[in-house]
Structures are given as C-alpha cells and as structure tokens.
Amino acid sequence: MPYEQILMRNVGVKNSQSLKVYQQAGGYASAEKALKMSVEDLVEFVKGGNVRGRGGAGFPAGIKWGFLPKERETTYLCVNADESEPPTFCNRVLMEHDPHMMLEGILIAGYATRTNVAYIYMRGEFTEQFHIVQKAVEQAYEAGYFGTNILGSGYDLECYVHRGAGAYVCGEETGLIESLEGKRGWPRIKPPFPAIAGAFGKPTVVNNVETLAVLPHIIERGLDWWNGLGTANSKGTKMYCISGPVNRPGCYEAPLGISTRELIYGEDFGQGMRDGMKVKACSPGGLSMGFLRGDLFPENPSKGEVDLTSDYDELDCILDFDDVRRYDLLGLGTAAAVVVAEDTDIRRVLTNVCRFYALESCGQCTQCREGTAWMYKIAQRIEAGAGRSFDLDLIEEVTKNMGMMPGMSICGLPDGAAWPIRTLVQKFRAEFEQHLAAQAPNAAAERIIATNPAAYDLPVLQGRALQPSGGTYLVPKD
Amino acid sequence: MPKIIIDGKEIECRDGIPVLQAALEAGWDVPHYCYHPGLSVVASCRLCLMEQKMPHPQTKEMGWAPKLFPSCQTPVKDGMEVRFHSESVENNQKHVMEYYLLNHPLDCPVCDKAGECSLQDYSEKFGNATSRMVEDKHKNPKKDIGPKTLLYQDRCVLCTRCVRFADEIAGTGELAVVERGSRGEIDVFPGEPLANDLQGNVVDLCPVGCLLDKQFLFRQRVWNLQTVPSVSPADSSGACIWIDANDAGVHRVRPRFNERVNEWWISDEQRHGFEYVNREDRLTRPRIRENGQVRGASWEEIPAHLRAAFAGDGSAFVISPMLSNEEAWLLATFARQVAPNAVLACGHVPVEGQDRSFPKGFTIRAEKAPNRGGVERILAHFGGPQMSFDELCGQAADGTLKAVYVYGGYPAAWITPAQAEQLSRLDCLVVHDLFDGPLTERADLVLPAAPWTEREGSFTNCDGLVQAFERARPPRSGIKAEGQFFQELCGLPGLFRSAKIRTMLGESIADLAETFQPRKEPEHAH
Amino acid sequence: MAWNVVDRNTAGDLGPGISDAVRQKIRGFFDRYPTRRAVMLPALHITQEALGYVSLQAMRDVAEELEVPPSDVLDVVSFYTHFWTHPRGEKTIMVCRSLSCELLGGRELVEALKEKLGIGEHETTPDGRFSLMTEECLAACDHAPCMMINEKMHKCVRLDQLDQLLDDPDNDRLDMPRSDLYDAPGGEKPDYAALARQHGHHDEPAANAEDDDLGYTSDVGEMKDS
C-alpha cells in the first residue's frame, strides 16, 4: 500500500474493536501525553495542525475550540456520529473497527475544551456500531479513561452514547443539539453559535468522529508529520469513500489531494468501473457537494484549465478543500464519492437526489420546505416522461434561490440540496433534453392534467403547455 | 437611541429591537410571517431578508454583503446600513411568495381570513400572479382542535407563531408541529385539545386563514366590518381591544396593543364575551308602573319623574362598576343635585376565583367589572353617606331607604333573589339595566341600558390606568345611551361627548382626566 | 359540523401504556442529561422496544415522565423516521434507497420485497412477521444494495437470495455482544404477531402508492383517522 493507513491501521485486524488490540497498537498513549499538557498548549498545538473538520464544512477544529468563552463553567462536547450524508460511511468504518480511536480523540478534545460531559450522538441506523461503541465506552470506563480523575490528572469526563432516530438534518450541529435536548431536530438560528450557547444553553463543541480520531495521531507524531501530508490548505489524511458500480467500493485512507479519477480507477481505491463501463457522473464529496461529469464526456483538451461551459470530463478534480470549488462544487464535504455509470438514466439520478432532500428537509425554512418538495415533483414528472424544457430552467432557478449563497436559510441543507440538483441539470442538460425530445408529444400536458385537473385552468396550460411561462425572477448576472 | 440607515434614509429607532421591527415602526412594509414582537424569534419564514453593508473580509471596505440577512434576527446597531429595496431582496421575496402559494389552496372566497390575510396582501405586493407549479397540491384534512378553534391545515404556512404562543405565552404547549418537511402540520395531541384561556389569540396570530375562531366562522366578510378601538369590560384589567361591527351587530373582538396592560393578547372571555350585546331580548324601552299597571314610558317624562321620586330623604343611587368614569360622574352629580344627602353606593362587583397569571405576565383578573376603580374614586370625591351594595339592600329591607336608583349593566343575571326581595320593599325602585330580571319585575321604573359597545367614555382599570373607549354601534332603537341621559338629567345642554365631560370631571378629579394612549404598534402580519 | 373535519377533542383508543419497569429504566437516564426533556429519544427507543411501537398512551406516559406536554412527544415521534405509531411485525425490514443503493438495484429490491411480502411501506404482513420501511441512507454504500432486518445489516443483497434471507430464522441475530442500554427492561417484548394481526395495516392497498408519493417520514398519517 503506497499510502500509510493511519486512521484505518486496525481495520482488518482481528478483534480490532477491543481495548486490548487498540492499546497494543499504542492506543491511549497520546491521551496520556495530552493530559500532561496544559489546556492552552493543547489548543494551540491543535490550531497549529490546522485540522479542518471532516464533517463536511471543513472548519478548523482548533479555531472552533477557540470560540468558547474564556469564562465558562460548563462545556459540552457533542460528537457528531450522525453520518447521514449519502454515500458516506467512513465514520461507520471507524466506529465499527476502531471505536477506541474515537474515544481517545474525545478524551483529548474534552480535555482541551475543559468539557466534563461528552455525548456521542449516533444516528439511529447504526445498530451494530452502537453496540460496538457502547461496549468500547464501557471498557474505557473500566480502564479509567473516562470517569473521575482520569489517569491521575484530576480531569473528569463522562461519555454517553445518545442514539438518534433517523433524521438527516440532525447531522447539522445545531439540529444535533436540538435533537440531543429531546426536541425535533430543527436547526437553530445563529447567532448565538453553539460555542457560546449550545446544548442546554451552555458552550458546546460539536466535532465529527473522524476529526476527533485524527487528534491522537497528531499528538503522537507531531505537527511536522501532519503538515507534511496533503496539499497547501488541506493538511493531513482523509478517509475517502467510493461507492456505486466500481470494482472495489469501500473506504480508503489517503493524504488529502488525490484526484477523483484516481479514486475511481486507482489500484488502491476503486479499481475501475464494473464491466469496463464509463463514468457518466460522479458526486465526489457526498451528495450535497454536486456532480462532476465523468469520462463518458470528451477529455478536456486544455488540461488544468476548468471550462464549465463546455461538456468536458471533470474527473481531474482534486479532492481537497479548494480545488473542488473550481469545478462548481460546494466543497469537499465528506470526500465520499458515488459513481454513476454510463447506462444509468440521469433522470433517475435526479429523482433520487430530489427525493432525498424533499424527505429530509426539516421544514423550517420556506424555500427548503417547499422548494425541495416542488423539485421532487418536477423530477418525478420528468422521469415519467412528461417533462418540459422549461422545467429544467425552473429547477435551475429554484436551486439558485434556495442555495445561491449560504445564509438564505437557517442551516446548510437547502444549499446542499441546490448544488447537486443544479449541477445535475446544468452539466447533463443535453441528456435531459434528449429525453424530453424522445417523449410523447403533449405527454407533459396530459400528465399534468391527469395528476392535477385543477391546474387545467392555469394559464400555463391553456394552449401553451410546452412553452416556458412566467419567466424568471432571477436576472442573470453578467 | 441608535440611528440606522434603511434604503438610504436615516431613521432613529428604539434600542435593542430587530431591524425588522425598526423598519416596520418607521413605516416600511416589510413582508414577514414568523416574526412577532411578542414571541421568540425563529427566522424561519425567510421573507424579511435584507441586504446589509459589511466590511469586506480582506479590504475592510464597507459594501453590500453578498448574502441576505434575516432582518427579524439582526438587532439594530448604531450606524448600520441596510436595504429592503434591491434586486436580490425583491427576488427573494418573489420566490418565497411563490413557494408559499405552491400548496396553499386558492379558497379565498370561503376563507374567513380573506380581506385581512397577509398572504393575499403580500402576494399582491411582493409576489407573482401565477403559480408555476402544475403538479398536485398537498391536501390536508381540516381539524377540530379545540372547543373554540378550527385548524385548516391546507392553508398553513408553518410560521409556528401559534405553537410558540401556546408554549411561551399561554405556557400550556398544546400545539405542536408534527411530521417534517413539506408534510409538516400543526396539530394537537388527540384528546388534548387547545383549550387554554388565551387560545383565541392564535387566531389573530395566524397570518393566514389556517386557525379560525368558531364564534366568527362564516359570520361576516371582514371588509364589511368597521373597526373601533375599545376597552374590554370583561374584567378589571382594562385590556385594549378592537371591536369589529356592522349594521348586523357586533361580530368580533380582537386585541389592541397596549404595552402596560395586555400587550398583544386578550383572554378568551374578553374575546368571546360580547355576544350579549346582540341578544334580541335586551330591554329597549322605558317602563313605568302607575297604580299597579305597567306602561311604556317616553324618555321625556322620566327626568321629572326621577326628580320627584328622589327629592326626599332616604334615597340612594347604586352606581355600577360597568359604568364609565364620565357616566358615573354625571349620575353622581345628578344624585347630589336632587338629593344632597342621598346615599351613593358602588354597585355589585362580580368576582370569580383568583387572579390568574401566565408565564410572560398576562393576567386574567378575578374581578369581572371594568371600572370599580373609577367609580370608587368618583364616589370618594363626592363624599357624603356611602355604603356597600349589600348594606344598601339591608337598609332597603328595614325601611331606612325609600327610593333607590339601581344601575346594573351586567352581561348576565347578577342579583340574588334575596337581594331583589329586599329591594322590592322600597317605595320607589328605579332599575336601569340591560335585561329583564328579578329586579325589573319589581321596579317602579325600568330604564333600558346600552352595553359598552353602544356607549363611549373611559374605564379606570385595577391599576388606576384610565383608558378611553369609543362607540362601535349606535344605541339600539328606543334606547337613550347612558351618557346622554345622565347629561340631560344634570341639566347640561347639547349632545354627550365623553371627552368634554372628561375635561369637566378633570377639574375636580384630576387623575381621571388624562387617558392613557398605548404606543402605536405596526401591523404584524395580522 | 357536517363537512369533513378530523376531531381532535376526543382521543379514541390510545393503545397500551408503558410498564413500571420501562418507567424505571427511563428514569435511569435522567442523571445523564441536565434536563429531563433530553431523555426523550432514549425514552422513546425503550418504549418502542417494549411495546413494538409508540402508542398514544405511551406518548402520554413518556410525557408524564419527562414533564412535558404530550404534544411535544407527538412532535418528536413524528419528526423521526424510526418511531412507529401503529403496531408492526416481529421483524422490521429497513431498505436503503439512497443513490448508491439505487444505482445497484435498491429500487428493485424494494419492489421485490413489496411483492414477496404483499405489503407496502409502513405495513405489516398478515402473519405479523414482517414490516417494511425504507430509509434514506444506511451508511453501507460500499455494500449496496443493503437492508436491515431489525438490527442486523444485510449487505449486497441480491434478488435471488431474498427468499432464503427472509426464511432464515436468524436473519436478525447479531453476532456480537449487544448492549442492552436501549433495550426494554428485562427482555420485555410485545406479542408482535398478535398486535399486527389486530392492527396490521396489511388489508388496505398502499395509500396513494403512485410514484409521486414522498413516502412517510413517519406514519402519523395513519393516526389521523384513528
């Protein structure tokens, strides 16, 4: 293996979940080291490592800790183990195979943030993983890594596993906090940020499982090692996930900065497509980040230059925190790629993506609640062979209003919904238009009348069924 | 007082309020649904978004930030510059209005909210005429969520004002949002209906026709109503209200903002307790008993009759706490004119249980009369022999008193049979009341009273706050309103105008002359 | 009122409540959190383990324990997809339908299951053995298409294995030490089959099973008519 497996070093080892195996590999040594440092030094140390959050937004963990008010009595640490972004499963792999690595990270982060209670918010779909983590927590308590006066340092930390019950939006940090407090997982308005008033009104840190799992290794191996990995702004290693019709789907660890093509075709990663198919589309960072065109499209003649206006292959996109933006993606996200093969109908992908967001929208902000459900209805109609070319413009316009810029809504879900839907419609518009051309004439009008007779009176249908109507509210920016 | 710049115009605003509130108070029409000054801020409707000038992250130069900010959630800061009229703000308003109408049924013709619905108003002003959604709309059942309220889920815009009201103001939390996303609904737990004593406010809070009052259901279209500011007589709190009435009667009572008493809310008894003014069996003409025979009388002959009956010793006047300050003052003045030694008594004060307070301070008073404070203040001013109503009844029974003038004016039967029996032994009993009752049967002279909706004046609430109310309807045919009648009794010329009488009254009782005017509050998408 | 209005003033049959042992177990969570309300999700998990679903009466009982209005419990129950408000079968099949699974046959898997079991989503077979639901992502995209039978994850499910899988009596047995933290106390278990026979939603055709059905986020929809 050319890339050193750091977070995944115990994956595949027998009984890797057990404390014994973890300790044999040097486990909890970093925590002991960290507990001997002063809190300030530890925070500064992690800041120096520029550990950007692995949960999707990429916000540096050390800076996040720095937002906590200096004078505080109670702090809570919430571990975001609500990994709901399809097709992401790296946290699952971590917790399934090496739960103690996360627990050690919790101990270090808890000490650095002067937390006395840590909650592991684990999504409800994790059943086997829950049992593993819960057993690991019990073992850690027995071994004295949690509880009072940990390792004789005088530091107390309680760690509880809190199970969710199936809601994507609880992976958003304030949604998670609301859910932890026993309410519906409606994200909160910010400010106040969780660091000031989070869980139970107290300063709270929410960190992703993978972010925490990285901490023991930085402390063990030092900043130079960490900063030597990855690209300019994206340090360290990352667990990449690849799924879909590739030969070897799975979770692979590599320093930040490999390309999408390498992830799909690389020997150490996906090992190419099944049956030698070509890639039609690839969502390289979790669904919300948007789609790239695959190598079904012609190769970009001017390598390195990104030309989003032409239909070129975009698999050269480097998976770090910066390069993805050149390809009109929202961000790196969870670095979990899903590949759509050439034989898949792009309309089906659109319907699936739209359904996910329509179903998982929490319903708080208007444009997300109504917009996602509306787009799902449009996507279904297009898939059923009753689309209008105007629908594509409409979807594009709605996505631009929903998630043109962050901040139009309370949480990032509508941004995350807008990006994949818009990139799908924009980048694969030619295919959509082929389907529209192939469908029965007047199919759209018939379908609309069939599903909604009340709509028959609408001006859009009176003799102008297939023409765009209403126009756009968004004035194109030059 | 911070100064902020909205759309290039500098305005001064109160400290600590959101930009939205400042803009509304300065006269901007900013669309909003979820924001209400009396409730916590959730910033979920995303309609009030604005542009704000921020320093550029690198150059630190002030410029319009690319993202929009919810103005309900942004507190005013001295010197900040925002705008509500720009391309991106208006784009957002247009889009969000379109989202609202996607699943909203267009049943305005049968919706009671039509005419005062902010969805209608905003659609016209900020939205688009046509919907671009051609698929099926969501259909939801209508729900009977409580004894007084209906919920039309179809029309809901999920602003959650009602849910927050039930949680924060009423403190009972019957309402909740169920399901999620576009299937979200407002609901109550089955068998736990919305039945707290403030629940009617959710109907006012609802910016669309989702929550409807069963009392007002299908009764009138709101554009046929005239609205008059008034003060609720249902208890002694002096809650400010609007009365909606037209030729067919009084149809609805809604809260009127008053920062010192009821803020934006009223209790259900204040809201629903007006129905007696529309009752058909109200007294409408004076009746006089002569030689054992009862006959109808004309208003013209009454003053002379009263002067004659009350001139001697042993006369008494019962001044009800249902009367306004002005009327009470005129009646007491008349009493002193005809009989300087007449007994002045404050009428029966109905009391039910204890004062009840709600989490944010709203209080339902146990005392169910609007003006005991004012009447007692006036009686104290006039001095002379005074007694309680019970004592008065006792003296009537033992013959100390000869002639008694009883003003009632209560919405429901108020006198006990025993008291009525005691009063019936008088030589002359004059009863001025709304309805026939045990007392009117025995009275020598019955005068029809007008309810507070047909009078004008001022009430003094339990905390001594004097507040004026206006007349919503003319007195029912045959009735002479109390103010006018008492004024004529006193021999004052002209038509009764409460402000004029208040000035006269203020010369002797200064603290009843000034009425309290609540701050003008902008319409919060009611 | 003659026109169609759902009556919320009366409740009708509230279903079973929770036992004292369950209450005791719920109280055991109180000192983990600074507020009682935060015990909501653990309490509902335990209740669902004990009763098989979260009945209206159970919601009231939980509300009583947590000192919140019952509507708040209804709110939470309806928000999360895992809570059932009507009885379900002994084994709940949860099929993933997110993109990775769909690309590798997740949609066909759901269709096959519906056909084999003869039920729609959020319904139970007449013998009370299986209930079916879909979930957006089970985070096993590397083993797509996947589904869960109770707590057991089945990976890379092929349509031709389906019969064998459903017939296997151990198809929901976990081969690992389980934690009973979120289990019902003392192995309390409902008589799933009887419950489902009594209340099973198998006889009605799938409500509006058209392709524009969003699927239920929870099954409160069915409660509306009760």
Added chain:
Amino acid sequence: MRDEDVIELKAPELTAAERLYLPQIVAGFRTTLRHMFLEKKKRDENMVQYPDAKRQVRIDNYRGVHRLNKDPDGRVACVACFMCSTACPAHCIHIEAGASPWPDREKYPVKFDIDELRCIYCGMCEEACPCDAIELTPHYELVARTRQEMIFDKEKLLHVFEQTKHDKPRKNPAVTDYGLTGNQDKAVARPTSQTKV
C-alpha cells in the same frame, strides 16, 4: 386639487335667434321626427307588438332576472363568499352564510336575498362570482303586487334556475378549492389524509 385643474366655464352669450330655441328643439326631436314621418318601413320591421309578440333577446348576455344555479347534485352552487354583494353597486344582495350540511363543502348560503327593485341589472354579481353560481337570465318580465314580493329569496332564485336552465344551460366551472360547484371529480375536492400529496 391644484389650481391648474380648475376650469372656469363662462355661459355663452346667446343671440336673439338662439334665444328662440326653435332650431335646437327641432334638432333634438330629429330622430323622433324622422321615425314619425319618414322611415315607416323600417319602423314596421322593428316594431314588436308586445305583449302579443316578444322581442328576441340574446340569451348569452341579456341581463334579466337573477337565478341561483344548482350543482349536479341539486344543491345550491353558491359558496356564500359575498363577492356578489361586495361588487353590487346597488347593494341589493343580502347573504347570510352558514356551515354547510354537506361533507365536501364547508360554507353555503343560509339566506340569499336579492331585491329585484333595487337591482340595476348591471351584471357585476355574475362577473364577481368565483363559482358561476349567480347568473342573470334572459327573462325580463318581472312584476309583482308588493315590494316584498320583489325581494327574491334563495328558494325563489333556485326556482328561477329550474325554470330557465333549458333556455340557458349553466356554465360548468372548473374545479375550485372551495368545494364542489360543477361536474368535477369528487376526489379532488374532498381531501382526506389518504389523498395527501
């Protein structure tokens, strides 16, 4: 009002001949006189010997007595929205609304009176009606002995519909969101929790 908006008019000064007013009288009577003396043929063609003969009216847009339409189930189609009474310039429509006795609609008119004497037959009520429930019929013979008889109540207006529906069939309005008013699919107008989405 601004000063420039004010136009001052001065009375014209009349000559002696003009003050006779004879030419004006002749001009004013010109049409009458022309028909009296000159256009006998045309007169005969246009004259109708009413009431033995009746003039043909255009059924579509003649504005005679009102009717209240019934829906296919024979119920009053009106949903008591008060649009007609709001639009009515003569204030001759009086409606009292109530909860409907039918499961698929919520509101209906308990009382619906039109004072045909106050009505100016402008047709605004018909324009305003969102469910085409009120229509003006081509019947213009409308007499009664008392004023009270000329106030048509709901029963009478529905009866007019029965009498006139063959002359002028009811328009079939589209599905509305406020209940059934025409020949529509009932499933559309009768939402239940099952037909959500």
